[in-house]
Amino acid sequence: MKKGSFAVLLLFALTLVLGACAPDPETATLTVMTHDSFSISEDVIAAFEEEYAVEVQFLKMGDAGSALNKAILSIDAPLADVFYGVDNTFLSRALEEGIFEPYDSPLLEAIPDQFQLDPENRAIPIDYGDVCLNIDLAYFEENDLEPPTSLDDLLDPAYAGLLVVENPATSSPGMAFLLTTIGHFGESHYLEYWEGLVENDVLIVNDWETAYYTEFSRWGGTRPIVVSYGSSPPFEVIYAEEPMEEPVTAAVTADDTCFRQIEFAGILAGTENRELAEAWIDFMLSPTFQEDLPLQMFMFPVNPEAQLDETFVEFLSVPDHPVEVPPEDIVANREAWLEAWRGVILQ
Amino acid sequence: MREPAARIRPWIGKSLLWAGPFLFLLLLYIYPLGSILKVSFSRAEGGVAAPLLQAWTSPLTRRALWFTLWQAGLSTLLTLALGLPGAYLFARFDFRGKRLLQALAGIPFVMPTLVVAAAFNALLGPRGWINLGLSELLNAASPPIQFTQTLAAILVAHVFYNTTIVLRTVGDFWARLDPDLSKAARSLGASAFQAALKITFPLLLPAILTAALLVFIFDFSSFGVILILGGPRFTTLEVEIFYQTTSLFNLPLAAALSVIQLGFNLVLTVLYTRLSNRISRPLSLRSRRITQRPLRGWRQRMAAGAALIVIFSLLLTPLFALAVRSVTRLEPERGETTVEQGFTLDFYRALNEDSQQSAFYGPPAEAIRTSLTYAAGTVLLSLLLGLPAAWALARQGGSFLTRVFDPIIMLPMGTSAVTLGLGFIVALSGPPLALSTSPLLIPFAHTLVAFPFTVRSLTPALRSIEPRLRQAAATLGATPGQVIRYIDLPLIGRAMLVAATFAFTISLGEFGATAVIARPEYATIPIAIYRFLGQPGAMNYGQALALSTILMLVCAGGLLAIERLRIADIGEF
Numbered sequence: 003m004k005k006g007s008f009a010v011l012l013l014f015a016l017t018l019v020l021g022a023c024a025p026d027p028e029t030a031t032l033t034v035m036t037h038d039s040f041s042i043s044e045d046v047i048a049a050f051e052e053e054y055a056v057e058v059q060f061l062k063m064g065d066a067g068s069a070l071n072k073a074i075l076s077i078d079a080p081l082a083d084v085f086y087g088v089d090n091t092f093l094s095r096a097l098e099e100g101i102f103e104p105y106d107s108p109l110l111e112a113i114p115d116q117f118q119l120d121p122e123n124r125a126i127p128i129d130y131g132d133v134c135l136n137i138d139l140a141y142f143e144e145n146d147l148e149p150p151t152s153l154d155d156l157l158d159p160a161y162a163g164l165l166v167v168e169n170p171a172t173s174s175p176g177m178a179f180l181l182t183t184i185g186h187f188g189e190s191h192y193l194e195y196w197e198g199l200v201e202n203d204v205l206i207v208n209d210w211e212t213a214y215y216t217e218f219s220r221w222g223g224t225r226p227i228v229v230s231y232g233s234s235p236p237f238e239v240i241y242a243e244e245p246m247e248e249p250v251t252a253a254v255t256a257d258d259t260c261f262r263q264i265e266f267a268g269i270l271a272g273t274e275n276r277e278l279a280e281a282w283i284d285f286m287l288s289p290t291f292q293e294d295l296p297l298q299m300f301m302f303p304v305n306p307e308a309q310l311d312e313t314f315v316e317f318l319s320v321p322d323h324p325v326e327v328p329p330e331d332i333v334a335n336r337e338a339w340l341e342a343w344r345g346v347i348l349q
Numbered sequence: 350m351r352e353p354a355a356r357i358r359p360w361i362g363k364s365l366l367w368a369g370p371f372l373f374l375l376l377l378y379i380y381p382l383g384s385i386l387k388v389s390f391s392r393a394e395g396g397v398a399a400p401l402l403q404a405w406t407s408p409l410t411r412r413a414l415w416f417t418l419w420q421a422g423l424s425t426l427l428t429l430a431l432g433l434p435g436a437y438l439f440a441r442f443d444f445r446g447k448r449l450l451q452a453l454a455g456i457p458f459v460m461p462t463l464v465v466a467a468a469f470n471a472l473l474g475p476r477g478w479i480n481l482g483l484s485e486l487l488n489a490a491s492p493p494i495q496f497t498q499t500l501a502a503i504l505v506a507h508v509f510y511n512t513t514i515v516l517r518t519v520g521d522f523w524a525r526l527d528p529d530l531s532k533a534a535r536s537l538g539a540s541a542f543q544a545a546l547k548i549t550f551p552l553l554l555p556a557i558l559t560a561a562l563l564v565f566i567f568d569f570s571s572f573g574v575i576l577i578l579g580g581p582r583f584t585t586l587e588v589e590i591f592y593q594t595t596s597l598f599n600l601p602l603a604a605a606l607s608v609i610q611l612g613f614n615l616v617l618t619v620l621y622t623r624l625s626n627r628i629s630r631p632l633s634l635r636s637r638r639i640t641q642r643p644l645r646g647w648r649q650r651m652a653a654g655a656a657l658i659v660i661f662s663l664l665l666t667p668l669f670a671l672a673v674r675s676v677t678r679l680e681p682e683r684g685e686t687t688v689e690q691g692f693t694l695d696f697y698r699a700l701n702e703d704s705q706q707s708a709f710y711g712p713p714a715e716a717i718r719t720s721l722t723y724a725a726g727t728v729l730l731s732l733l734l735g736l737p738a739a740w741a742l743a744r745q746g747g748s749f750l751t752r753v754f755d756p757i758i759m760l761p762m763g764t765s766a767v768t769l770g771l772g773f774i775v776a777l778s779g780p781p782l783a784l785s786t787s788p789l790l791i792p793f794a795h796t797l798v799a800f801p802f803t804v805r806s807l808t809p810a811l812r813s814i815e816p817r818l819r820q821a822a823a824t825l826g827a828t829p830g831q832v833i834r835y836i837d838l839p840l841i842g843r844a845m846l847v848a849a850t851f852a853f854t855i856s857l858g859e860f861g862a863t864a865v866i867a868r869p870e871y872a873t874i875p876i877a878i879y880r881f882l883g884q885p886g887a888m889n890y891g892q893a894l895a896l897s898t899i900l901m902l903v904c905a906g907g908l909l910a911i912e913r914l915r916i917a918d919i920g921e922f
Contacts, residue, residue: 039883040867044708060709061786062867064770067595072774074598075388079779081786095598169581171596207498208576211463211882215890216470216497221679224475224492234885241886243678243695298707300884337597348581 032278035061035082035270037069041298042291050285056278066174067092073270074099083279086128086267086286091177093125093266094333102268105280109287109305117264117304119329125266128286129301132232132321133178134253134260135165138219141226150227151256153186156199163203166217166225171344172208178261179229180343181332185325186258189335193346200347220251232260233300236317240297255321262324265301367750370738370758370800376782377793378761381772388775389604404605410589414609417585420500420575421568424507428564429557431508432515435660438653439516440523443641450657451520452908454513454664455850459858459904461875462573463882464897465506468667469578470497471674478670498580505663506574511564512664513854518563521847522556522809527635555629559805562621566614566763566801586610590765607768614763618756629812668901675894679887696891704888711869711877713896717903720857720873724907726792727799727856728849734796735803735848742804743811758804761797788865795856802851810844811837849911857904874900 032054040062051058061082063069070092073085077099088096096102102124110123117127137149150156156165168176183192205225207213214230217223220238232253239246253260267286269279285291292303296314303310310318390397404410439451457465473479473496480492487493496502530552531544539547572587584592586606593603644650678691703710738758741751761769773794777785784790814837822832860875872880874896881893 038879041705041707041709043706044703044710045706047708060867061865065595068767068770071594071598071771075385075771075774076778076785079783081774081778171581171592172576177596205498206581208581212466212497212577212580214885215882216466216474221890222467222470222474222476230885237885238887241884241888243693243887243891298705340596 030056030275030278031059032056032084032275032282033059033061033082034084034086034282035063035069035073036085037066037087038062038064039066039299040087043294043298046290046294049290050282054278054281058282070096073101077101077271080270080272082270083273083275084267084282085270086265088125088266088268089174090119090262090264090266090329091174091181091332091336093119093329094336096266096268097124101271103271103273103276105269105283107280107283107287109284112307113287113304114306119264120266125268126283126287127264127304128267129292129295129299129304130262130264131301132253132255132260132262132324133175133182133229134232134255134321136218136228136230136234136251136253138226139250139252141219149252150254151259153183153195153259156204156227157195157202159202161202161227163205164225165199165202165227166205166207166213166223167199167229168210168213169206169208169348171340171348173210174263175210175229175231177340178263180339181327182259182261182325184339185261185327189339192339193342196343196347206347231300232320233296233302233314233318235319236314237300239317240313249317253319255319257321257323258325260321260324261327262321264304364750366737366741367754370734371754373734373793373796373800374757374761377797378764378769381776382764382769383772384776385768385772386604386608389600393601400601400605401608404602404609409584410586410606410609413584413586413589414613416583417569417587417610418613420503420507420583420585421565421571424504424511424568425561425565427504428508428511428515429561431660431663432512432560433519433557434656435512435516436520436523438656439520440526441528441641442653443643444653448909448912450661451516452905452912453661453668454516455854455908456668456901456904457509457664458511458513458854459900460510460668460897461858461860461878462506462577464671464878464893464900465509465574465667466497466577467674467894467897468671469502469506471670472667473497497578498582500579500583502578503571503574503583506578507564507568507571509663509667510574511567512660514563514567515560517847517850518560518806519553519556521806521843523553524640525635525810525813525843526552526640528640551628555625555809558621558625558628559809562617562759563762563802563805565617566759569614570610570763570765572766587765587767591767594767594771603768607765610763610765611760614760615756618759618763621759622752622755629809671894672898672901675891675898679891696888696895699888699892700895709867709869709872709880711872713874713877713899715869716872716874716877716896717899719871720875720900720903721907723791723795723873724853724856727795728852728911730792730796731799731803731852732845732848735800735807736845738800739804739807739811742808743814759801762801786866788871791865792856795859796852798859799852799855802855803848806848806851807841807844810841814840846911850908853907853911854904857900857907874903 040060047058050056063072066087066089070085070088073082074095085096085101097120104122104124105126106123107126110118110126113127117130119125119127135150139149141147142149147160150158150161155161167179170176170180180192183195186192187195205217207217210230213228214234215221217225218228218230219226230253232255235249235251235253238251239249267283269276269283273279287305289303289305289308292305292308293310295301295303295308297311302320390400393400435454439447460468469477471477473494475492475497477496480494483489483493484491526549531548534544534548535541569585570587571585572591575583575585575588576591586609590603590606590610593599593606644653675696676692676694678693678695700713738754742755773785773790777783777790818836819832822836823829827835858875860873860879865871878893878896878900881889881896
């Protein structure tokens with residue numbers, strides 16, 4: 003290859019890169035900062051863009067914790083107009099750092115109070131999901147064993163070596179499961195319970211992917227009980243290789259065994275697009291977006307008017323009484339609980 | 350006699366060589382890193398000293414630091430143990446399939462950690478092939494080998510990832526080493542062992558040191574491997590930085606840990622530069638036509654074959670297992686826990702269908718194109734920046750500027766990616782440089798990691814050029830430009846290919862250092878893989894495996910293409 007073609011290659015690469023990012027001056031742009039799990043249907047976003055003659059750009063900034071950190075650190079020169087994806091375990095960090103402007107959306111009226119954790123309406127609830135134990139039904143059938151129905155069951159020697167959980171220090175469902183044990187056993191006893199779990203040969207891994215796809219017996223592993231989402235069983239059906247008649251996994255949804263994660267959105271302080279940002283928040287609360295949520299992100303709509311897809315509901319079980327941990331306790335103690343847990347369990 | 354070129358070129362001209370690389374490091378490394386450290390420490394109550402003291406005296410940090418050091422040391426030794434025999438074979442012998450093997454050895458480097466974990470799991474996991482085979486053989490109820498979540502998994506994964514660094518940096522230098530030197534020693538009565546120890550080894554040492562340093566720094570700042578394959582029992586500094594930043598939002602402590610990590614890297618690179626300056630000497634490099642010979646006789650063939658089998662069974666079986674799984678039905682039948690191993694192309698077919706109707710869906714062809722575009726940009730940028738820097742290092746080893754910049758070049762590699770990622774956000778979000786979410790930033794960010802590799806691949810070659818050649822050319826009337834074009838470039842062509850190879854693989858596998866507007870046309874193959882892996886269900890898992898297999902093919906294809914590219918006809922002389 004001669005020098006000339008080298009230059010051509012350079013030009014080619016540059017035009018590709020530059021061409022790809024040249025902004026279109028005609029339409030206004032709304033930028034939404036969010037985490038990597040965010041997804042939305044093509045026609046749903048197209049409907050919004052058409053209605054408001056706006057182009058919506060999404061910035062995916064890593065996992066939920068990292069994305070929030072980036073929103074906080076860019077507070078002086080906001081990269082976006084709206085942030086979506088802070089959950090109730092991280093909410094205190096977002097509010098204390100003051101990244102959101104309040105917005106009293108008219109649509110909030112329809113949203114149940116249990117989801118509205120910020121009285122000043124800086125953080126607007128959008129969706130929720132339950133973190134529950136999932137079980138591999140085939141394993142329990144084959145071994146003639148009853149699936150566990152409470153946290154205490156997991157200490158039973160009959161379930162020794164069967165459970166895999168995520169590390170609360172590095173994983174969001176892991177954190178949710180830690181909060182489940184704190185909510186159920188209380189601040190003074192949860193560590194004892196965890197010591198019991200360790201004695202009963204619990205396996206702790208750092209991330210959901212490893213827990214689910216490597217250690218869970220439904221996939222590559224040997225452990226038939228895993229901490230995952232209440233919506234994981236319908237996903238196993240929807241994303242099956244061959245159409246399934248019956249689910250192959252199930253979520254344990256007995257009282258006090260699940261933790262309810264609520265995800266919030268907010269208008270980023272200092273936005274120059276306040277009107278469009280308000281429109282976007284209203285849109286996220288409207289049935290159009292709310293009904294799109296479950297199949298895109300496997301979370302549930304907070305808006306009771308939203309209808310759930312049939313395939314989704316058919317194999318879904320929702321806990322009547324997820325564990326209760328007062329939001330203000332999470333705000334006050336999150337870091338201390340985590341550090342105490344790390345000190346006792348990982349040492 | 351001094352070079353005429355050196356006499357006319359003023360001191361300013363010499364510093365100009367550093368201008369490009371320096372500006373690049375200043376804007377994309379020093380400035381972002383400085384900004385995030387400043388912001389982080391300003392959140393501490395007792396100023397800079399308090400978090401630093403806390404980090405340094407905490408037993409947890411001590412333990413993390415100790416573990417970081419010794420796992421990196423052990424991993425590096427193991428990588429050398431596997432890589433050096435391979436480098437020897439590649440350097441001294443010519444055999445069929447060598448180019449292909451060399452390209453295949455580069456694949457692990459680009460594989461996302463979660464996928465590598467899946468690959469090892471398919472082999473050595475609780476229900477992997479080896480455990481299934483063994484438990485059938487031994488009639489054992491539980492899996493005989495515990496691999497995932499152990500130290501062994503960390504070490505094996507590090508060797509798996511980094512052996513290619515040794516194969517490339519040492520192998521390519523070795524391939525140019527004049528065999529006459531050791532032949533002369535032999536004819537003067539030295540045994541083969543003596544010749545290797547007294548002649549070949551000292552001459553190779555600079556290249557071995559370089560490879561060892563690059564591998565060590567990679568293992569030292571290892572994150573994904575420790576987190577996913579090692580599990581919660583193992584904590585490196587980088588993992589602790591991630592935990593303090595993301596989970597606890599304790600930025601001062603995270604910054605203090607980053608500074609400690611940086612300090613260790615700096616000490617290490619300074620030691621390295623001192624040492625390598627002392628032991629490098631000009632050599633006349635030879636063409637491969639002279640240095641390489643075919644394998645002769647059955648003994649030599651058997652030995653070489655056995656060595657290659659050992660090396661490549663570690664590098665390739667996990668990849669092979671992954672590829673096989675991507676065309677295998679994954680789901681157990683209802684009521685059974687064993688998987689029926691039928692053949693299927695469903696996962697590949699599904700890649701081209703947007704079943705979720707997601708706004709972020711892109712067909713695999715688009716992801717491949719995006720990945721290749723970024724990789725091409727990275728190759729060009731890192732050569733453009735790496736050449737002058739390597740040139741300055743090789744020619745002005747003693748100058749003040751060079752002594753300052755030499756260790757700095759290596760630092761971005763050993764800097765916490767979590768910290769630097771936040772630095773981009775803090776420093777590059779507003780004027781003067783609003784780059785933090787631009788796709789343009791991606792090839793630059795990749796170049797930051799690739800830069801040390803390009804410089805380190807080019808410097809030994811440039812250094813080994815005999816000054817006499819250049820002087821002769823100049824005496825015969827060649828302009829400085831002509832000297833570069835007709836003497837230097839042809840001699841370093843091979844090293845440029847190695848540099849390009851590293852830049853290409855680094856870019857192809859990089860994931861997550863930068864955040865970009867999420868659009869299908871900006872999504873690389875690794876990004877698409879992670880999107881599938883984040884959701885439950887056979888089709889999601891299967892598509893992640895299928896895309897990983899495609900990534901392997903793209904990588905191997907790219908590496909073979911670079912081998913053939915022969916930039917400006919200077920690949921061989």
